Ligand SMILES: *[C@@H]1O[C@H](CO)[C@@H](O)[C@H](O)[C@H]1NC(C)=O
Ligand SMILES: *[C@@H]1O[C@H](CO)[C@@H](O)[C@H](O)[C@H]1NC(C)=O
Ligand SMILES: *[C@@H]1O[C@H](CO)[C@@H](O)[C@H](O)[C@H]1NC(C)=O
Ligand SMILES: *[C@@H]1O[C@H](CO)[C@@H](O)[C@H](O)[C@H]1NC(C)=O
Ligand SMILES: *[C@@H]1O[C@H](CO)[C@@H](O)[C@H](O)[C@H]1NC(C)=O
Ligand SMILES: *[C@@H]1O[C@H](CO)[C@@H](O)[C@H](O)[C@H]1NC(C)=O
Ligand SMILES: *[C@@H]1O[C@H](CO)[C@@H](O)[C@H](O)[C@H]1NC(C)=O
Ligand SMILES: *[C@@H]1O[C@H](CO)[C@@H](O)[C@H](O)[C@H]1NC(C)=O
Ligand SMILES: *[C@@H]1O[C@H](CO)[C@@H](O)[C@H](O)[C@H]1NC(C)=O
């Protein structure tokens with residue numbers, strides 16, 4: 001699950017004056033029977049039992065798998081422990097959920113604190129740099145049994161998340177599916193992804209953490225009743241991205257057999273960056289932390305200085321660095337907006353209109369870096385060339401998306417305007433047309449009194465924000481083509497009236513496709529091409545479309561990013577979850593049962609079907625291939641229905657548009673920008689487009705000047 005705090009600074013400041021959270025359902029159960037697992041090198045680990053869905057489940061929580069990454073080890077790849085943990089007379093106490101690696105930002109915002117559906121993603125254990133622990137839930141205490149193993153990697157945009165969250169408790173899944181479930185904490189944010197040089201801060205520390213944990217599980221899971229030749233990695237969002245990196249990385253490829261990706265993959269635009277981008281971000285952070293008084297570019301010196309800074313301060317500096325990115329983006333957008341205002345829009349209060357809240361709808365401050373040890377190649381290229389190079393792991397793959405991936409991000413990025421009225425999540429009324437008189441009065445009031453609010457009267461302008469990658473992407477040709485493809489209601493396309501909900505739906509589709517659905521769908525396509533027709537591995541795709549009826553978020557948010565995980569982990573059967581967060585209906589519990597069976601059957605056999613006793617027919621879920629691109633729609637079925645709906649070609653047209661046609665346009669615009677300075681006449685360009693080109697050139701010069709300035713520092 002990704003959660004982001006890209007909100008106006010005042011909101012964050014407000015969030016800093018936070019209240020303490022109630023500790024949530026602690027796992028420590030003093031009275032529960034204990035059981036000690038002895039590892040081959042002398043470690044002894046004591047867990048406890050509980051009864052879950054009438055089965056006994058053994059839990060071993062908070063097992064250390066690497067040295068605490070503190071002091072000189074901060075920013076470095078994790079290092080295995082050098083002495084056994086516990087011994088036969090005093091086994092290691094593994095009865096408590098582990099501490100959480102630092103989140104960014106540190107604390108929830110005001111609007112989150114009052115909503116259990118948002119608080120479920122916040123840390124329920126203390127944050128600490130000493131956080132490299134893992135958990136194991138096993139439906140057996142018999143080490144001879146050899147059950148399939150599922151290893152969970154949480155999401156959180158590489159800036160947060162925790163395996164301790166109640167929603168990720170593995171006991172129900174272990175009991176229901178008869179599998180061993182494991183999960184690990186890994187470092188995120190600057191602590192997990194600082195990139196300075198090849199030894200002190202080589203980047204990807206958070207991924208090395210995952211790798212060490214997976215290696216540990218591979219080595220030791222037998223003692224917990226697991227079979228290490230049947231390991232499936234599963235993850236969501238940044239966790240799915242991570243799982244797909246393990247398919248690409250020479251480090252982890254050998255330690256697992258199957259992969260499950262929920263809503264994300266290695267080829268997502270937000271999921272990785274090259275060395276020089278990682279380096280300049282890290283330098284920017286070092287500047288803010290006053291770790292480069294002499295403008296040094298010596299990574300060792302900088303890393304040593306940054307090791308003296310507290311984690312809290314590092315997070316605050318990360319926020320400041322991101323604010324600068326937002327400022328630049330806002331400027332880009334204002335320029336673009338003013339220009340379009342002249343071209344298409346009715347005139348308005350331009351001072352207010354230029355002052356736009358334009359935080360990224362979604363981005364990640366520190367990311368995995370490619371061209372590095374852990375990820376040698378550009379992920380999309382490695383995948384594309386894998387048939388020739390044979391360097392991507394061939395595995396059985398189960399992957400998919402949720403219906404409304406985008407709403408969560410729209411909600412977070414534009415929180416200020418959604419909640420301006422009464423603290424509730426209202427769709428901004430001025431996204432609809434025509435405005436009636438009362439609304440017009442409200443509108444004027446807001447323009448005068450809240451200059452920070454978004455006052456776009458034509459939804460077309462909202463779309464531009466997704467494309468502020470650089471000024472080529474912000475060209476009107478790109479934003480118009482995209483708006484048209486996504487049926488964004490706009491005067492540009494002859495519309496005179498539309499509802500706020502229509503605007504929201506178009507934005508949702510665009511955000512969903514660009515950040516989550518297409519990266520997932522395109523990954524399946526490329527992976528299928530790599531496997532070819534005759535391989536022994538198979539691919540299974542889903543679209544999850546069940547909105548939980550009791551979810552305490554407005555109806556218009558639909559089936560949000562991350563909320564299928566309740567069904568994967570069997571939350572409807574977790575008795576600690578309902579009282580703390582929200583409940584489920586009977587048919588939702590049934591769906592959760594089906595989803596758990598699909599997931600665990602896949603982990604066991606590579607095929608999600610294989611039901612022994614169920615109302616489902618034997619082959620409910622057809623395999624995905626390049627001729628049919630079949631996928632299953634996971635949505636509560638009537639108890640009498642023996643199957644789920646099957647669809648074909650999930651978002652294919654839209655994903656092809658974003659993957660091929662948008663880059664085609666960008667290339668042509670790029671060529672125009674490159675040549676236009678030498679040209680006398682610019683064919684096919686009207687006055688508006690010339691202004692465009694000029695704007696582009698100016699922006700480009702500013703960009704280059706900015707980069708030069710940055711590299712001088
Ligand atoms: C013993 O095994 C544990 C678990 O694999 C590992 O963390 C630790 O490093 C090992 N210790 C030694 C001395 O091999
Ligand atoms: C077991 O570990 C405890 C705590 O570290 C230690 O005090 C004790 O001496 C150890 N016992 C043996 C037999 O190694
Ligand atoms: C682990 O070792 C302890 C002490 O030797 C022993 O009592 C216990 O039965 C062992 N557990 C297993 C599962 O072998
Ligand atoms: C979550 O982390 C924050 C920041 O470190 C801490 O103040 C808070 O107590 C933690 N929450 C819980 C429930 O432990
Ligand atoms: C803008 O981004 C596109 C796509 O990443 C790239 O092809 C193009 O070169 C970039 N343009 C500039 C001016 O950086
Ligand atoms: C796949 O199998 C079919 C039938 O066995 C065979 O005709 C075809 O040549 C094979 N294709 C590849 C790429 O191996
Ligand atoms: C969920 O159901 C349980 C048991 O009926 C109840 O105690 C709890 O208050 C419910 N939770 C919510 C958020 O309504
Ligand atoms: C199905 O039942 C057979 C025979 O009872 C058993 O061997 C097999 O493990 C079961 N498969 C699953 C997926 O439960
Ligand atoms: C592709 O998948 C469909 C649906 O599962 C199946 O009917 C068809 O035979 C498959 N085609 C190939 C070439 O495997």
Ligand SMILES: CC(=O)N[C@H]1CO[C@H](CO)[C@@H](O)[C@@H]1O
Pocket residue numbers: 444445448449
């Ligand atoms: C147009 C309008 O109603 N403006 C209001 C802005 O806020 C000030 C102070 O809160 C009011 O006095 C104005 O009437």
